[in-house]
Amino acid sequence: MSTKSEVIFKVKSLKKWFTTRRGLFDSLTGKQEYVRAVDNISFEICKHEVVCMVGESGSGKTTAARLILRLEDPTEGQILYKGNDIAKEKQSELRKLRRHMQMVFQDPYESLDPRMTIFEIVSEPLRVIKICPRSEIPIRVMKALEDVGLIPASDFSIRFPHELSGGQRQRVSIARALILNPEFIIADEPASMLDANTRIEILNLLLDLQVRYKMGILFITHDLAQARYLGHRIIILYLGKIVEQGEVELVIKSPHHPYTKALISNIPVPDPEAKRERIEIEGEIPTAIQLPPGCRFSPRCPYAFERCKEEEPELMMKHGRLSACWLD
Ligand SMILES: Nc1ncnc2c1ncn2[C@@H]1O[C@H](COP(=O)(O)OP(=O)(O)O)[C@@H](O)[C@H]1O
Numbered sequence: 001m002s003t004k005s006e007v008i009f010k011v012k013s014l015k016k017w018f019t020t021r022r023g024l025f026d027s028l029t030g031k032q033e034y035v036r037a038v039d040n041i042s043f044e045i046c047k048h049e050v051v052c053m054v055g056e057s058g059s060g061k062t063t064a065a066r067l068i069l070r071l072e073d074p075t076e077g078q079i080l081y082k083g084n085d086i087a088k089e090k091q092s093e094l095r096k097l098r099r100h101m102q103m104v105f106q107d108p109y110e111s112l113d114p115r116m117t118i119f120e121i122v123s124e125p126l127r128v129i130k131i132c133p134r135s136e137i138p139i140r141v142m143k144a145l146e147d148v149g150l151i152p153a154s155d156f157s158i159r160f161p162h163e164l165s166g167g168q169r170q171r172v173s174i175a176r177a178l179i180l181n182p183e184f185i186i187a188d189e190p191a192s193m194l195d196a197n198t199r200i201e202i203l204n205l206l207l208d209l210q211v212r213y214k215m216g217i218l219f220i221t222h223d224l225a226q227a228r229y230l231g232h233r234i235i236i237l238y239l240g241k242i243v244e245q246g247e248v249e250l251v252i253k254s255p256h257h258p259y260t261k262a263l264i265s266n267i268p269v270p271d272p273e274a275k276r277e278r279i280e281i282e283g284e285i286p287t288a289i290q291l292p293p294g295c296r297f298s299p300r301c302p303y304a305f306e307r308c309k310e311e312e313p314e315l316m317m318k319h320g321r322l323s324a325c326w327l328d
Pocket residue numbers: 018019035036037055056057058059060061062063064287288
């Protein structure tokens with residue numbers, strides 16, 4: 001994909017290590033302790049592409065999203081937006097870029113200001129980043145509300161968030177993200193707090209808008225079924241590291257990394273054509289503080305051998321996709 005299409009974002013060796021409270025205390029004694037929330041990840045997203053980032057809770061998905069949009073400062077690494085590194089760009093410069101990249105957050109109950117009307121919420125980015133005359137704002141807001149299915153838009157525009165359902169609120173968040181006509185949005189588990197029917201409506205809406213607005217989307221989810229439904233490419237994260245990355249159908253039909261295999265073997269709706277062995281992984285996801293030597297999945301991996309416990313595998317090309325695993 002990257003050879004044919006224009007790359008919008010390229011993330012290189014990106015890291016975010018948070019200092020733990022104990023770490024701050026220990027800094028007095030010279031021993032720092034870190035949460036390696038994002039630990040050296042590299043990937044790219046092309047124009048008009050939907051990339052899904054999948055991982056269990058705590059794998060670093062939200063931190064990665066916040067880094068890309070520079071809502072968080074990276075510890076190390078590069079974030080190239082159309083070739084320019086924005087990893088260390090000043091906030092004043094970033095403000096100019098914000099119109100091209102927007103975020104839809106996970107929780108539709110927390111992400112909207114309860115004191116503002118829907119009109120005020122959706123128009124706010126236009127009032128901050130002045131890309132059109134004030135007189136044009138109402139027309140743009142009505143169009144965005146209609147595009148996300150909040151019809152009649154004039155009725156919805158005068159309501160407050162508490163008067164709307166979870167699904168309608170998430171539509172408001174999406175309208176707010178679209179109002180600046182962004183090139184790229186990050187949707188961080190936008191459907192995970194919604195019931196099954198509303199979830200599919202929101203996924204279909206995003207797919208429709210992606211084509212109509214010609215956007216790239218980084219879609220974050222812990223649910224492989226959602227990733228398969230939406231994505232062109234998939235990135236599997238485990239404890240802050242990418243363990244597998246490739247075309248979504250290839251990775252889901254024939255996963256390489258044992259962690260991906262385990263995630264897929266646990267999808268509740270199995271693909272009837274694929275005979276899958278069910279892989280049980282033992283133990284809870286550990287924290288990203290005390291990582292084991294070698295492959296960080298090795299303590300839970302049913303296939304781990306000596307090398308896995310000593311040497312950390314980086315992403316390698318394996319059967320048409322990238323996998324960070326020593327197995328062939
Ligand atoms: N501001 C922060 N300070 C310290 N640790 C953090 C902070 N934000 C996230 N973390 C830790 O980083 C890891 C990854 O978190 P997060 O990016 O939210 O994962 P996900 O979105 O995949 O659930 C977790 O261990 C989390 O506790």
